[in-house]
Amino acid sequence: MTSRELRQKFLTFFERNGHTVIPSASLVPAEEEQLEGKEKVLFTSAGMQPLIPYLMGKSHPKGNKLADVQKCLRTDDIDEVGNEVHHTFFEMPGNWSLGAYWKSEAIELSFKFLTEELNIPLEKLAISVFAGDNDVSRDEESANKWKELGVQENRIAYLGKEHNWWPTNPAVFGPCGPDTEMFIWTGEGSVPEKFHPKDKRWVEVWNDVFMQFNRKTDGSLEDLPQKNVDTGMGLKRTLAVLNGKDDDYKTDLFEPIFARIEEQTGIKYGENEKVTQDLRIVADHIKAATFLITDGIMPSNKLQGYVLRRLLRRSAVKLNQISQGSMEVLGKLVDPVIDIYKDTNYFQAGDWDTIRQVVVTEVQKFQQTLNKGLKEIEKIEKIDGKIAFDLYQSYGFPWELTEELFIQKGQQVDRKQFEEEFEKHRELSRTASAGKFKGGLAGHSETEIKYHTATHLLHQALRDILGPQVFQKGSNINSERLRFDFSYERKMTEEEINKAEDLVNSKIREDLKVDHKIVSLEEAKNLNAIGLFGEKYERQVSIYAIGPNYGIDLNAKDQRNRGGYYSLEFCGGPHVIHTGVIGGIRITKEKAISAGIRRIRAVLV
Numbered sequence: 105m106t107s108r109e110l111r112q113k114f115l116t117f118f119e120r121n122g123h124t125v126i127p128s129a130s131l132v133p134a135e136e137e138q139l140e141g142k143e144k145v146l147f148t149s150a151g152m153q154p155l156i157p158y159l160m161g162k163s164h165p166k167g168n169k170l171a172d173v174q175k176c177l178r179t180d181d182i183d184e185v186g187n188e189v190h191h192t193f194f195e196m197p198g199n200w201s202l203g204a205y206w207k208s209e210a211i212e213l214s215f216k217f218l219t220e221e222l223n224i225p226l227e228k229l230a231i232s233v234f235a236g237d238n239d240v241s242r243d244e245e246s247a248n249k250w251k252e253l254g255v256q257e258n259r260i261a262y263l264g265k266e267h268n269w270w271p272t273n274p275a276v277f278g279p280c281g282p283d284t285e286m287f288i289w290t291g292e293g294s295v296p297e298k299f300h301p302k303d304k305r306w307v308e309v310w311n312d313v314f315m316q317f318n319r320k321t322d323g324s325l326e327d328l329p330q331k332n333v334d335t336g337m338g339l340k341r342t343l344a345v346l347n348g349k350d351d352d353y354k355t356d357l358f359e360p361i362f363a364r365i366e367e368q369t370g371i372k373y374g375e376n377e378k379v380t381q382d383l384r385i386v387a388d389h390i391k392a393a394t395f396l397i398t399d400g401i402m403p404s405n406k407l408q409g410y411v412l413r414r415l416l417r418r419s420a421v422k423l424n425q426i427s428q429g430s431m432e433v434l435g436k437l438v439d440p441v442i443d444i445y446k447d448t449n450y451f452q453a454g455d456w457d458t459i460r461q462v463v464v465t466e467v468q469k470f471q472q473t474l475n476k477g478l479k480e481i482e483k484i485e486k487i488d489g490k491i492a493f494d495l496y497q498s499y500g501f502p503w504e505l506t507e508e509l510f511i512q513k514g515q516q517v518d519r520k521q522f523e524e525e526f527e528k529h530r531e532l533s534r535t536a537s538a539g540k541f542k543g544g545l546a547g548h549s550e551t552e553i554k555y556h557t558a559t560h561l562l563h564q565a566l567r568d569i570l571g572p573q574v575f576q577k578g579s580n581i582n583s584e585r586l587r588f589d590f591s592y593e594r595k596m597t598e599e600e601i602n603k604a605e606d607l608v609n610s611k612i613r614e615d616l617k618v619d620h621k622i623v624s625l626e627e628a629k630n631l632n633a634i635g636l637f638g639e640k641y642e643r644q645v646s647i648y649a650i651g652p653n654y655g656i657d658l659n660a661k662d663q664r665n666r667g668g669y670y671s672l673e674f675c676g677g678p679h680v681i682h683t684g685v686i687g688g689i690r691i692t693k694e695k696a697i698s699a700g701i702r703r704i705r706a707v708l709v
Contacts, residue, residue, distance in 0.1 A: 105343065105346050105347060106356050107339065107343055107355065107356050107357050107444075108447045110339065110342065110343055110346070111173055111195070111197065111339065111448070113217075113221055113222070114171070114173065114197040114217070114337070115171055115172075115173065115197075117216075117217050117221050118171035118199045118213070119171065121213060122169050123169040123170055123171040123199055123200075124166040124167050124169065124170055124171070125170075125171050125172065126166055126170050126171070126172045127172065127449055128172060128173060128174050128175045128195075128449075128450065129148060129153075129154035129174060130148065130399045130400075131147050131148050131175055131176070131177050131395055131396060131399045131401075132146075132147065132148070132399050132400065132401065132408060133145060133147065133148050133153055133154065134154075146179075146407055146408050146411065147176070147177040147178070147179070147408065147411075148174065148175070148176055148177065149176055149177060149178045150174075150176060150196065150270075150271075150336065151172065151174040151176070151196040151197075151198035151334065151335075151336045152198075152270075152279070152313070152315075152334040152336075154174065155170075155200060155202075155334075156278060156279065158202050159202065159279040159315055159328070159332045159334070160278075160279060160318070160328065160329070161328070161329035161330060164202055168201065168202040168203055168204040169199075169200070169201060169202075169204050169205075170199070170200040170202070171197075171198065171199045171200065172197070172198060172200075173195050173196070173197045173198075173339070173448075174195070174196045174197075174198060175193070175194075175195055175196075175395060175450065176193070176194050176195070176196050177192055177193050177194075177392055177395070177396070178192060178194075179192055179411055182414075185384065185385050185388050185389070186381040186382070186384050186385050187381070187384070188350060188351040188352055188353065188384075189341065189352055190388075191340060191352065191388050192388055192389065192392040192415065193388065193391050193392035193395055194338065194339065194340055195339040195340070196336045196337065196338065196339065197336070197337045197339055198334065198335050198336045198337065199213065199333070199335050200332070200333065200334060200335070201332060201333035202330065202332055203329075203330030203331060203332060205333065206314070206331055206333065207245050207246050207249060207284075207312075207314055207333075208245075208249050210312050210314075210333040210335065211246060211249045211250060211253070211284065211312060212249070212253065214286060214310055214312055214335065215250075215253050218286065218288075218309075218310070222342075222346060224288060226254050226255070227295055228288055228289040228295055229255060229259065229286065229287070229288065229289075230255075230259045230260070230261070230286075230287040230288075230289070230299035230306055231247075231250045231255055231259060231260045231261070231284060231285070231286060231287070231299070232260070232261045232262070232263050232267060232268055232284065232285045232287070232299075232301060233246045233247045233250075233260060233261075233262055233263075233268060233282070233284045234246075234262070234263070234264075234265075234268040234269060234282030234283065234284075235262035235263055235264050235268070236262075237264065237265060239325055240282060240317075240325070242262065243262075243268075243282050243284070243314075246282075246284045246312075246314075247260050247262075250284070256297075258297055258298045258299065259298070259299045260299065261299050261300075261301050263301065267285075267301070268282055268283050268284065268285065269281070269282055269283060270283050270311070270313040270315075270334070274319075274323065276319070277318075277319045277320060277321050278318060278319060279315045279317070279318060279328060279332065279334075280315060280317050280318070280319050280325075281313055281314045281315040281316045281317050282313075282314055283311050283312055283313040283314065284311075284312050284314075285308050285310070285311045285312075286308070286309055286310040286311070286312075287299070287301075287306040287307060287308050287309070288306070288307050288309055288345050289305060289306055290305050290306075290307050290345055290350065291303075291305035307341060307345055308338070308341070309337060309338055309341055309342045309345060310335065310336070310337045310338075310342075311335065311336050311337075312333060312334075312335045313333070313334040313335065313336075314331070314332075314333060315328065315331070315332040315333070315334050316328055316331045316332070339357075340352045340355065340357055343355050343357065353373070353383075353384050353387065356444065357444060358387050358391075358444075360440035360443055360444055361386075361387040361390065361391070361437055361440045361441065361444075362383060362387065363440070364433075364436060364437055364439070364440045365383065365386065365387075365423075365426075365433065365437070368430065368433045368436060369423075369426065369427040369430050369433060370427070371383070371426050371427055379426055382422040382425060382426050383422075383426065385418065385419060385422050386419045386422050386423055386426075386434075386437070387437075389415040389416070389418055389419035390415075390416075390419055390434060390437045390438070390441060390463075391441050391444075392415050393412055393415045393416050393419070393463065394438055394441045394442065394459055394463075395450070396408065396411070396412045396415075397412070397458070397459045397462050397463070398450065398451060398455055398459060402462065403416060403462070403466045404583065406549060406583050410549070413466065416434065416463060416466050416467065416470070417466075417470050417502065418502055419434060420434050420467050420470055420471075421502055421505045424505075425505070425508055431467050431470075431471055432464070432467060434463055434464075434467050435460050435461075435463045435464035435467060436460075438456065438459050438460040438463055439456060439460070442455065442456055442459075473499050473685065474499065474501075476499060476615075476682070476684055476685055477495055477498070477499030477501050478509075480495070480498075480499065480681065480682065481495070481506075481509055481510075486515070487506070487510045487513075487515050487517050488517070488518055488521060489517060489518035489519065489520065489521020489522035489523075489524065489525060490521060490522075490525050492506045492507075492517050492518075492521075492522045492525075493522050493525035493526055494681055496522075496526075497550070497553065497678065498550075498553075498680045498681045498682070498685055499685060503517075503519070503522060507519075548678060549583050551583045551708065552581050552582065552583055553678050553679060553680055554680055554685065554686045554687070554708060555581045555582075555585070555586040555708065556581055556586075556677075556678070556679060557618060557650070557679045557680045557683065557686060558586060558608065558612075558686055558689050558706070558708070559576075559579050559581070559586055559588050560648065560650060560671045560673055560675070560679075561608045561611050561612070561650065561670070561671060561683065562586075562588055562604065562608050562689070562704065562706065563576050563588070563590070563634070563671065563673070564650075564670060564671040565603075565604045565607040565608050565611075566590055566592075566604055568607060569600055569603050569604055569607065570592055570596070570600065573591065573592070574590050574591060574592055575590065575591045575634070576588065576589070576590055576634075577589040577590055577591055577701055584707070585692070585705055585706065585707045586689075586705070586706050586707075587703060587704070587705050588703070588704045588705075588706070589697065589701055589702070589703050590701070590702055590703075590704070591700055591701060591702075592700070592701075592702045593700055595694070595695075595696065595702075596694050596702070601691055601694055604691065604704075605689065605690065605691045605706075608689055609688050609689065611650070611670055611683055612683045612684060612686045612687065612688055612689070613684070613688075614683065614684075615682050615683055615684030616650050616651055616670060616682065616683045616684075617650075617651065617681070617682060618648060618649070618650050618679045618680055618681055618682065618683065619648065619649045619650075619651070619669075620646065620647075620648055620677060620679070621646075621647055621649070622644055622645070622646055622647075623644070623645060623647060624644060624645070625644070625645050628645050628647050628674065631647075631672060632672070633647045633672045633673060633674055634672065634673045634674065635673075635674045645674055646674065646675060646676050646677065647672060647673065647674055647675065648671075648672070648673055648675045648677065648679055649669040649671070649672045650669060650670050650671040650672075650683060651669030651670050651671075686708065687708055687709065688708065688709045689706045689707065689708060689709065690706060690707055690708075690709045691704055691705070691706045692705045692706060692707055693705040
């Protein structure tokens with residue numbers, strides 16, 4: 105069976121049974137589609153999400169019996185992608201009752217579709233239902249209906265909320281309820297008489313959720329205005345099972361992508377396990393990226409754009425590992441992705457060129473950063489987890505790439521130390537978002553770190569051009585621009601602005617080393633390091649020096665000859681390792697914000 109046939113069979117069956125077919129919603133949820141919880145979700149991750157207002161009681165314009173195939177994206181377990189069954193992008197066929205029918209009819213519809221439309225033998229089916237707990241009683245109603253349809257009692261398992269409740273996360277509030285799940289036997293030989301849910305030869309393909317409760321913010325449950333049915337079938341998983349495949353990627357949902365990769369690189373899917381894992385990552389990620397771009401997401405360093413950038417960079421790295429110099433192949437994989445879905449309404453005419461160009465441009469940007477990072481790696485004699493994290497932070501080197509490169513050098517990278525540094529970085533970001541970090545950064549993305557280092561260069565450039573009376577009075581940095589406030593009595597001339605911009609860019613092109621030192625306050629003062637805002641400093645202070653050398657000469661006396669630095673400031677970081685990764689800046693505005701205080705805005709170019 106092809107994916108097109110399975111998709112169409114599902115929609116036709118439910119249309120024949122009184123449901124109205126509705127189109128897939130965007131991967132980017134609207135505000136009213138958000139599940140109430142601790143954090144807003146970035147993507148549509150389940151079929152029910154676009155229907156939340158209607159599950160809560162709002163009348164749907166298409167009626168109270170609906171069916172669709174919803175495109176979804178989940179990145180919680182992105183690192184698991186590479187095996188036979190994990191994906192970021194997937195399609196979820198589902199049927200919906202908004203108060204129209206309940207457990208008996210929902211289960212009967214699911215059973216008929218599996219056994220009559222897909223011809224799955226009854227003896228190959230197993231079921232799980234909710235076991236009950238202190239909140240909600242055991243779901244005997246569902247179990248009895250399955251028995252009525254012919255499912256033997258030893259093929260029905262009673263499981264807890266971690267398995268048979270949706271959403272499973274207790275921190276997510278809103279519509280919820282127990283569910284019943286359907287499994288198909290995929291093993292060889294005779295089917296076991298008893299269903300053991302942990303036996304992976306039983307593959308879950310469908311889930312009927314009975315949404316009768318609303319989880320309130322205090323965790324308690326209240327009845328919804330109506331009882332709803334929310335079902336979701338895994339299209340990839342079901343397709344693989346129907347075709348006797350133990351690998352979701354051995355279906356027509358992926359084969360055209362692998363064919364294009366083989367055509368471009370000569371590498372064939374299935375040649376060896378490591379290459380096969382990498383090819384799965386490439387195929388999954390380019391598919392997810394293509395759908396994100398179609399829904400209006402562009403690569404960036406925040407929110408959905410950051411996820412898209414991560415997917416593209418990770419797949420580009422994998423392509424490069426599979427076949428050296430093959431990153432540019434990524435843009436050529438857009439066409440087979442769109443071809444796979446040519447019979448759906450997911451893509452509109454003209455999407456091809458736009459999507460392909462976004463992918464190509466992002467890969468080219470990453471290639472430039474990567475080349476600089478590779479030069480840096482050549483200088484590293486001994487790798488450790490901290491250096492690996494610095495490579496990740498400054499050059500966007502994923503862990504896998506650093507590990508691979510140093511294995512080739514005969515070195516092992518300390519994964520635990522890398523993760524510790526990553527967690528420190530994450531904690532800094534949390535502190536920053538709470539407004540406690542004093543470097544003026546809104547966050548700690550790769551772009552914001554570049555901007556932060558650029559403010560140090562700009563500060564020194566202004567002092568060089570306008571005089572030593574210039575001191576920083578504040579800064580604000582986000583992923584879109586830097587804003588830098590400084591002391592100066594008059595408006596800068598056009599010539600002075602151009603000189604400052606040119607000077608900063610010349611220091612960026614010199615690819616100066618950025619050094620970090622913890623020194624005593626007295627030593628920092630002896631170095632004439634610039635301290636800001638009249639702050640009270642501890643006895644030990646953090647300073648950053650930008651210059652061509654690898655160390656700060658604490659004994660040098662001459663202001664222009666202390667280790668060859670260009671800029672030296674009190675600062676808590678974070679910064680790039682070399683100024684070259686910044687790329688360049690363009691000053692967009694200079695204006696007064698108060699008496700004796702000027703403000704510059706600049707962007708990366």
